[in-house]
Amino acid sequence: MIDDLAGRAVAALHRAREAVGLDDHACAVLEGLATAATRRAV
Amino acid sequence: MSGQAWDDDEQQRFRADLQAAIDAFLDEQAERLRPLGGDAERLVAEARAVSSGGKRFRAAFCHWGFRAAVRDDFDERALVRAGAALELLHASALAHDDLIDASDTRRGRPATHRGFAALHRDAGWPGDPEQYGAAAAILLGDLLLSWSDEMLRRCGLPLERVAPALDVLELCRTEVIAGQFLDVSVQARGRADVDAAMTVLRYKSAKYSIERPLHVGAALAGAGPETLTALSSFGLPLGEAFQLRDDLLGVYGDPATTGKPAGDDLVEGKRTVLVALALDAAPRRRPPGSTPPSGPRSATRRSPSCAGSSTARVPPSRWRP
Numbered sequence: 001m002i003d004d005l006a007g008r009a010v011a012a013l014h015r016a017r018e019a020v021g022l023d024d025h026a027c028a029v030l031e032g033l034a035t036a037a038t039r040r041a042v
Numbered sequence: 043m044s045g046q047a048w049d050d051d052e053q054q055r056f057r058a059d060l061q062a063a064i065d066a067f068l069d070e071q072a073e074r075l076r077p078l079g080g081d082a083e084r085l086v087a088e089a090r091a092v093s094s095g096g097k098r099f100r101a102a103f104c105h106w107g108f109r110a111a112v113r114d115d116f117d118e119r120a121l122v123r124a125g126a127a128l129e130l131l132h133a134s135a136l137a138h139d140d141l142i143d144a145s146d147t148r149r150g151r152p153a154t155h156r157g158f159a160a161l162h163r164d165a166g167w168p169g170d171p172e173q174y175g176a177a178a179a180i181l182l183g184d185l186l187l188s189w190s191d192e193m194l195r196r197c198g199l200p201l202e203r204v205a206p207a208l209d210v211l212e213l214c215r216t217e218v219i220a221g222q223f224l225d226v227s228v229q230a231r232g233r234a235d236v237d238a239a240m241t242v243l244r245y246k247s248a249k250y251s252i253e254r255p256l257h258v259g260a261a262l263a264g265a266g267p268e269t270l271t272a273l274s275s276f277g278l279p280l281g282e283a284f285q286l287r288d289d290l291l292g293v294y295g296d297p298a299t300t301g302k303p304a305g306d307d308l309v310e311g312k313r314t315v316l317v318a319l320a321l322d323a324a325p326r327r328r329p330p331g332s333t334p335p336s337g338p339r340s341a342t343r344r345s346p347s348c349a350g351s352s353t354a355r356v357p358p359s360r361w362r363p
Contacts, residue, residue: 001283001286001319002283002286002287002290003283004283005279005280005282005283005286006279006280006283008279009275009276009277009278009279009280009283010276010280012272012275012276012279013275013276015272015275016272016273016275016276019268019272020268020269020272022110022111022269022272023109023110023111023112023113025047025109026106026109026110027110028047029047029048029106029109030103030106030110030276031047032047032048033048033099033102033103033106034276034280036097036099037097037099037252037280037283037284037287038280038283038284038287039287
């Protein structure tokens, strides 16, 4: 469920980058933050 | 897109700048409160403690929400202060949340209400130490909430850029407080339902942790509704995943890493999504006189007294008799 939601989020970010022209570097960082936020060690 | 676009040194510098901005803001507030003496000093000291540390995700998502929407030069210091405003909002929510949940610790130290109760007890003051601790936590949370707004308003960007971000922050405050009340109400009813738990998670945490910080940053950059909607499509599911991970850490996490005791949510009888899903997966209560299930799996099933559907009664909570 967590990986599903995180995957959906990152896919949406990729689409958003194309659709509204988000900055590439910022999107790359946001993708890294998404991983950090959802992969914190149990 | 590469996940290594923000290297460790840059992240450390960002966190240090953020802490410096919070410290400077709290120094200003301490000066303002100096005439109130030692009690106000203790309140500001606690504000410093609850707004220190943490992953700083909210400030980071605000920063990169801004950077995603704008390519021009920008005022780095002002943007750091805007992110710090979100960290003060978070600190406010933690002080209130710990009191509501009767948590003992936060980030390895006594929760605000516990710390002030201990102070009252140690000083031998008359009256109820717990009541004093609760009052202190409520007032500290209110103060931090107010300071969050002040810090964003005075972040240093022109007012016409800040005004739309303040609108987002207003919405964010409304959502998180209403989400908190929804949480308390769900606990009080004592029924764990995945949809209800998910709504609580969305409003109490997911939106204010990631979606709204992205929006605050983008609003400061002058982004329009299309960009905000696009950022929501990323931020909302990510916020949900983030909080689900947090719930998992709350049960299985190492207290040395998380700073809070493992299993608090279970002890409190919290109806998190994790608990709701567990109850959903549990076997249904058998009607009296029915035949027990056979096969090897039945031997490992929980006692029928513990079993139930997603809306089954769950362990006692202090929110209901």
